[in-house]
Amino acid sequence: MKKVEAIIQPFKMEEVKEALKSLGVDGMTISEVRGHGRQKGHKEVYRGQEYTVDLLPKVKIEMVISDARLDEVTRALAGAARTGKIGDGKIFVYDVAEAIRIRNDDRGETAL
Amino acid sequence: MKKVEAIIQPFKMEEVKEALKSLGVDGMTISEVRGHGRQKGHKEVYRGQEYTVDLLPKVKIEMVISDARLDEVTRALAGAARTGKIGDGKIFVYDVAEAIRIRNDDRGETAL
């Protein structure tokens, strides 16, 4: 099993969700994060005082999927999240040692 | 070392914390996430407009523990978080390459 962790632009969230749904990927966990990479943030001025906002709001999507689906999932995900501009985000993939469904103790890929 | 990542129902938080405490697991990090799996969300109506809320609030617990304790920890955790209904959540386990305690540079299992 693999964990796919994607950090994307918040306004792409709906599109990505649709893309994943149409692939039949159901399980996912989302959280609100802030980040920076190539994209360097911007300045905000409060009462003439400049503040650099270098951490921009992003959405992190985490999905644990079977190895077999890795390729199609990352492709669909990247496709839906892409605008071609700096700040589009990253996808990271990790190995998963075990998965357990709390409800009925299913383990491994059946638990996804 | 293993990282145990559990996504559970928010209202089960206290019970799970108690269960882990009684096992002597101290270190943990919690964050608020939203997710969906089998559980499909619900509809909300605002001024006659329907909005699907398909991402429900969940709590994510992350713990890094020694390999030896993996079994008892996941069992206790799943036990405390289970209601038997859809939406109970998942536990994922990952390998950890290294752990460092910032305070004194302890490494490996002593750092947990």
Next chain:
Amino acid sequence: MKKVEAIIQPFKMEEVKEALKSLGVDGMTISEVRGHGRQKGHKEVYRGQEYTVDLLPKVKIEMVISDARLDEVTRALAGAARTGKIGDGKIFVYDVAEAIRIRNDDRGETAL
């Protein structure tokens, strides 16, 4: 590639960010979490009712970096985040199977 996950005191955030910037580490994702370890929380009183706040606010920093930089990054990070007191936090390191830059489909270390 490695993922470095650091859980630090919120007020150390700026210092850590500076330290990482001076190392040339650009990509990072931050989220607000709560946690406890050795540090045991405190009591708050509301209308004479005591509530134990055992999960204290922390900041989680996630960075995916090349294996080669692991050492200097964790050292710099721990250095900047250390106060020497309980509650300083932890660094965990994980293996990363793959990284993809969404914008242009770069893969592996070039994607970081």
Next chain:
Amino acid sequence: MTLLLWTIASKMVFIKTGRLALLLPAALLAQAPQTAEQKIEALEGAVKNAQMAGDNAWMLASAALVLLMTGPGLALFYGGLVRKKNILGTMMQSFMMMVAITLLWGLVGYSLAFGEGSAFFGSLQYLFLDGVGTAPNTDYAATIPHLTFMVFQLMFAIITPALISGAFAERMKFSGMLAFMILWTLIVYLPMAHMVWGKGGLLNAFLGGSIPCFDFAGGTVVHITSGVSALVCALYLGKRVGYPTEPMRPHNLVLSFVGACLLWVGWFGFNAGSAVSASGLASSAFVATHFAAAAAGLGWVIAEWLKHGKPSALGAISGAVAGLVAITPASGFVKPMPAFVIGLAAGFVCFFMVSVLKNKFGYDDSLDAFGVHGAGGTLGAILTGVFAPMPSTTR
């Protein structure tokens, strides 16, 4: 669209009476009658009008202030104290009182409370607010339109059940809450209001009752009644699931803070408005209200300081509200310094109620409606007896 406007406009007849009515007093003076006698007569009418303008100005402002106490005041105060998931539900309880009690009041409520009736109930005299017009009802308030008096009293009837909702916040169904509140108003509030304030009410010695009751702005009717009812509810409903093991601490004290400030400001309308005029009595009640609120904030904070080693924001605002409750029955009778003492006492006593006694007895009064309103109201009623000078010597 212009067409539409046109149609509407042409459906409408005559002039704006608003503008017309205004010109009357001026007109009266303009075409001033010739003889001194006539002039004096005209003046007497004009003076009455002027007096009414002044008193009505304050009473309308007061009615607005008392509504502000419920929404958004109380809604925010309570809303900030519950858990996050319950905030809208809790705020809605207050809002639905603004909606439902208004309806009830218009249909029968005002009549049952203020109609001339028996010692315990009013009459159906003002059913559908029939006969409640712009002329003053001299029994209740000689210098303001009857309508003003009616709506001012309505605002009281709204906040009283809203206060009770603090006792069962987080555990009652919406429809059940609504039914309960309407029944409670019919069975408890309206008779109580009639007894203390209504013409012929048992405790309203001044207007034909037999037992005199010293309650300026509703300490008994509003606060003791709602506080005690809250306690009964809390006991009857039992504890919230998870209480007291699961932590249920206030989720947003900033909201509660804003709510408490609005309660403080709105209470000026509640107490000083109870003078039903903009007279010196109103000023006196206004000042007493302010001093008691401040003193009780101080009292609670000091109590916290002594017991827990540090004061808290929640303590300060809870104290202020306790003080406002306690001064209510006394507000028209006492000078600033006695008001200060009443407030200070309320701060201490209510702190003791919610932080010591409640834990001892173990009932779950979610938002301390009893601890603050029941206890504060009772204390205030007792201290009114202690501090209030004989009416004849008041001012």
Next chain:
Amino acid sequence: MTLLLWTIASKMVFIKTGRLALLLPAALLAQAPQTAEQKIEALEGAVKNAQMAGDNAWMLASAALVLLMTGPGLALFYGGLVRKKNILGTMMQSFMMMVAITLLWGLVGYSLAFGEGSAFFGSLQYLFLDGVGTAPNTDYAATIPHLTFMVFQLMFAIITPALISGAFAERMKFSGMLAFMILWTLIVYLPMAHMVWGKGGLLNAFLGGSIPCFDFAGGTVVHITSGVSALVCALYLGKRVGYPTEPMRPHNLVLSFVGACLLWVGWFGFNAGSAVSASGLASSAFVATHFAAAAAGLGWVIAEWLKHGKPSALGAISGAVAGLVAITPASGFVKPMPAFVIGLAAGFVCFFMVSVLKNKFGYDDSLDAFGVHGAGGTLGAILTGVFAPMPSTTR
């Protein structure tokens, strides 16, 4: 620093006129003239003063209440309904109306609306507010300073375009919005206000106009105008990017709740203040306002209950606002029970507009400025014709 204060102080001359002016009426009575005739004359002046004090007290409070409707009332109501990222921008739209319309009003606005002019426009008589002083303008309000009347009307001119902003929330640039609002006020609002309220206005039969219009507190001028303009804007601007596929649900109903409560309270100033006095008429408008708001809250909630199986907080507050809109033209003419009926109707109709009709037609009126203000205002105007008794029989 003491030096600085000194310099400032010595730059200042003479006494505090404030304090001086106050003593005048008292003085008048003190050095009371000798003959009865003189005394009566003095009294007539004193009575006029007293009448003005009472009416002015209420009108100043009303002006403050109407400003409270825009900021923070409307700003919060709208701000809570938009997506999180747009809240400050949406609130700023309201605030900039407080800033920009005030300027415009001072320069030419008041004069174009209330100057004595043609059937459609005012005049330049009050350019730069020249001639608008503390003496009453007897054409509009005989018992309050002209300045009070002017500033009360200004508050109306502020909230009207702010209401429109609900239609293009989330999609108009700041500078474009500002330019539009100023032009709209010049081209639509000021002529409309003149026609209905201005001396010699076409629809102001009482002050020289030819077609009579029954609009107590601005149902036509404020709500229909802004509602219809909002619809035009929504159609012209087209839909927001992503509407209606992307979910754009309200992000913070607690804010909207507070805003709605402040609108309710502030509306007392809007409607009861339109009596331009603290008379029985003001009380009557106050009561009608309150009953309609409550009834409409009820109406909307019932409609939701029937259609969706459960009521919602957003429904209750939207209903209340719809009721306030609908009662505006009628508020000075109807008794509480007809007000209740108007409110109930408004709750049902506006619910139907925003939850059924809007979806049918598919326009994107972000915050339902048309559905609530346009529809509610039109309904209110029609029902005013139905329920308002002939002026002579009103009270």
Next chain:
Amino acid sequence: MTLLLWTIASKMVFIKTGRLALLLPAALLAQAPQTAEQKIEALEGAVKNAQMAGDNAWMLASAALVLLMTGPGLALFYGGLVRKKNILGTMMQSFMMMVAITLLWGLVGYSLAFGEGSAFFGSLQYLFLDGVGTAPNTDYAATIPHLTFMVFQLMFAIITPALISGAFAERMKFSGMLAFMILWTLIVYLPMAHMVWGKGGLLNAFLGGSIPCFDFAGGTVVHITSGVSALVCALYLGKRVGYPTEPMRPHNLVLSFVGACLLWVGWFGFNAGSAVSASGLASSAFVATHFAAAAAGLGWVIAEWLKHGKPSALGAISGAVAGLVAITPASGFVKPMPAFVIGLAAGFVCFFMVSVLKNKFGYDDSLDAFGVHGAGGTLGAILTGVFAPMPSTTR
């Protein structure tokens, strides 16, 4: 429980004086005396009563509005500007002023400020508010109860130190803050208030002082004093840990926005209330206040537009507050257009102070209490001298 109520009720004696007192004026007119002379005498009393009702109605509303400025107005304005972790602490500073200064004022404060004393201090005449009753104090306000005047002035004394707290937000201990505020009120505020407003005060030429000072609603006493004290505090306390490297940007501008709106509305009470009557003077001050606030919002926004290329919400609300500060001393003396100019100037100058000068000098005035209140107040005081006509020609 019924038993308890009973006991309380029976402890209480006599009737509700409130209701009784109300009937008196009416009664006076009812049993009208027979001769014209007697009638006239009765009328003179009745007119005085009516005048007081009108003026008192406005002054009570004003006192409530000024309290609204501190809590929740200023508390929200400041609370939104600090970092999240400090919001409750910052809001508490305002609230504790409501608590502590009230106590101080009741004990000695009012007496030291308004008792008849030397050029610099009042006396102990009103210790414990002894002698402050419902009869007017003709030295200060002939037509309202002395109690009203006292409590209105108290609200000023509350907000002044609360304003200072903006300078040391985020870095002072609670108990230290409290001690400082009480001492500051005793040593700085009370003497200053006596000098400018007190009978016999040095700068109060009208009431026996020798140097005349043109300060309508407290520009000098409230804003310059608090602004300068804030600067001294900021310099003395030094910078916050981490300033200016660590970003300390406002955490919730929505709260600040609401606070600013409430300040604007409340300021009507502050300035128009300073007429201590509901006269034309009050209207004039009300209008000047509104125009200056709007103009300063505009001024600041334009300055930002010029310098940073775009306006900001924080700029607009900061500007409005600056305008309110600047118009305070002038509000009773100027017409709307000069008020507009004063406001515009304040917008520009205060923008310059906080966004250019502060950075140059590098002091850390957390919430710009000096930049807005000190600078705005001083500017206002100077422009008052420029724009205010001679008293005799004002109105």
